[in-house]
Amino acid sequence: MLHFHAKRAQITTALICTLLGFFLVTQLRGQESYSRSLSEQSEQDLGQIIRDLNTETDTLSSETIDAQLRLYEYENERASRKTILNEAAKNLEDFKVLAGLTPVTGEGIEIVVIDKEHILNGSDLLAIIEELRAGGAEAIALNQKRVAAEAAFEKKKKNIYYNDTRMKDPFRIKAIGNPKVLYQAITLPGGIKDALSSLEGVSFTIKRKNDLKISAFKSKITYDYAKPVKESGQ
Amino acid sequence: MLPIAGLIIGIILGLVFKIPVPPAYVRYLGIAILAALDSSFGGLRASLEKTFEDRLFVTGFFFNTLMAAFIVYVGDQLGIGELYLAAVVAFGVRLFRNLGIIRRYIF
Numbered sequence: 001m002l003h004f005h006a007k008r009a010q011i012t013t014a015l016i017c018t019l020l021g022f023f024l025v026t027q028l029r030g031q032e033s034y035s036r037s038l039s040e041q042s043e044q045d046l047g048q049i050i051r052d053l054n055t056e057t058d059t060l061s062s063e064t065i066d067a068q069l070r071l072y073e074y075e076n077e078r079a080s081r082k083t084i085l086n087e088a089a090k091n092l093e094d095f096k097v098l099a100g101l102t103p104v105t106g107e108g109i110e111i112v113v114i115d116k117e118h119i120l121n122g123s124d125l126l127a128i129i130e131e132l133r134a135g136g137a138e139a140i141a142l143n144q145k146r147v148a149a150e151a152a153f154e155k156k157k158k159n160i161y162y163n164d165t166r167m168k169d170p171f172r173i174k175a176i177g178n179p180k181v182l183y184q185a186i187t188l189p190g191g192i193k194d195a196l197s198s199l200e201g202v203s204f205t206i207k208r209k210n211d212l213k214i215s216a217f218k219s220k221i222t223y224d225y226a227k228p229v230k231e232s233g234q
Numbered sequence: 235m236l237p238i239a240g241l242i243i244g245i246i247l248g249l250v251f252k253i254p255v256p257p258a259y260v261r262y263l264g265i266a267i268l269a270a271l272d273s274s275f276g277g278l279r280a281s282l283e284k285t286f287e288d289r290l291f292v293t294g295f296f297f298n299t300l301m302a303a304f305i306v307y308v309g310d311q312l313g314i315g316e317l318y319l320a321a322v323v324a325f326g327v328r329l330f331r332n333l334g335i336i337r338r339y340i341f
Contacts, residue, residue: 009288013277014240016295020270021244027263029248030255 097138100148100217104139108176108212109183115169116201122153122160124196128173131192135185137175139214143167146217179208261310262303265321269302270295272325275332282339298325 096102111128113120129147132140140147142162154161161167175182186206187193193204255263273295280286302321309317 009286009291010236012288012292014236016270016277016292017237017240017274018244018247020267020274021241021246022248023244023263023267023270025245025248026253026255027260027267029252030257030260030263 100139100146103214103216104176105211105213106138106176107179107208107210108137108139108174109179109186110207110209110212111171111173111175111186112205112207113171113173113196114201114203114205115171118158118169119199120160120171120196120202122155122162125160125162125167125171125173126151126153127192128186128196131185131188132173132175132177132182135175135177135182137177137182139176141174141214143172144215146215148217174209174212174214176212176214183208261318262306265306265318265325266299266303268322268325268329269298272329272332273298275329275336279332279335279339282336 093102097104113125113128125142129140129142129151145162145165145167147162152163154164159166160171183206185191186204193206196202197204273291276294277286277291280291302325305321306318309315309320
């Protein structure tokens with residue numbers, strides 16, 4: 001059917017046809033792989049890709065939320081620790097006031113007891129202090145000396161010693177607390193004031209004060225025998 | 235029958251050697267194949283007209299193929315991808331004319 005001039009022409013044509021066939025198949029394959037790239041994807045495949053990406057986005061954003069939650073928890077924990085520390089510091093402050101380790105100021109009463117005949121005993125002063133404590137006194141001082149838990153009164157040759165310091169007459173007792181309650185505690189009918197005022201040469205003066213200043217307990221507190229008991233389960 | 239045998243061998247070779255074409259070059263290979271097809275049908279037509287010259291055929295085949303791909307490449311580089319269409323139209327018109335002439339010889 002086809003008439004070629006020479007055998008050589010047939011061979012060259014055959015070679016070129018080989019090349020053409022090779023190119024054709026390669027191109028068809030390339031076109032196939034090209035169609036698999038994004039711009040030639042079918043709508044279904046594109047939809048699948050979008051769904052996959054959405055799932056990935058969801059996963060990542062939920063991870064972000066988790067991380068933020070953890071951060072929030074850590075911050076919360078830190079804040080609560082701070083609160084506990086603050087509370088502990090405040091408690092410590094309260095205990096220090098209670099133990100008389102810090103100078104304090106506030107309203108209260110001042111009692112001046114004059115004892116001309118030197119007939120009062122240490123126990124009488126202690127009784128006044130006990131009454132003040134019963135009246136809710138938060139800090140007490142006797143002649144500028146803080147009266148703390150370690151108060152010891154002693155009478156040697158007409159003089160009263162408080163923790164080995166001589167207390168001179170008149171005795172000036174300061175008490176910080178509710179002035180009304182403290183006043184009532186002292187002036188209770190048949191109370192300490194009545195009992196001591198009846199003694200010869202003893203007089204009481206009670207004044208309400210707005211800004212009493214009481215210094216800290218100076219002596220060092222040492223515990224040689226008493227040891228704190230560790231509570232079980234702690 | 236030798237050219238047809240060559241074509242079949244080429245197709246088999248293409249199937250055996252799975253040469254991957256990067257998507258970016260599919261356009262160039264496509265237009266090159268269009269040019270090659272045009273040359274092949276031109277050769278067929280020449281042989282039917284008894285004016286076939288193998289040297290002309292071989293040089294035409296390679297020159298057209300390479301030039302077609304090159305022109306499209308230049309067009310892409312210059313930002314006129316439409317040059318691709320110009321090549322497609324030019325080779326397409328020639329292809330159809332050759333096919334028409336071949337048809338008249340065969341039938």
